[in-house]
Amino acid sequence: MKTVVMLALVAVVTADKLYEPPSKDKSHIAIIKDERVQPDAKGYYVFDVETEDGIQRHESGGEGGRQQGSYSYTAPDGTPVFVKFVADDQGYHPESDLLPVAPEFPYPIPEFVLDQIAFAAKEDAAKASVKARKPSQSYGAP
Secondary structure: OHHHHHHHHHHHHHHHHHOOOOOOOOOOOOEEEEEEEOOOOOOOEEEEEEEOOOOEEEEEEOHHHOEEEEEEEEOOOOOEEEEEEEEEOOEEEEEOOOOOOOOOOOOOOOHHHHHHHHHHHHHHHHHHHHHHHOOOOOOOOO
């Protein structure tokens, strides 16, 4: 029993030393605007939120789960970030100048590849025409 009490006491002392309360020099960021509207039970809503440090979020949604809106903030390196989005049954579709874009195909398809594709198409067509002329041997008379 003494061992259990001693282990509990050690756990409390250790946990107390691990816990660091939030420092008092950190300032809190005020919310400048917080407007939320949900007028009916059909799923329609609108909200606008802005904070003191420049973060903005505007969003609206409607029946069927479609949502649209935008958000903006300043990245740690000072770059302004603006993202416009639509989310619906086809997924989440963001638009921003800062999002990566797939590179263009670096070169046209070489001629020998196009020739090979054409040759394969001719072979497939020839096989199909032979099958069309030949009666099937796999099925007998009923």
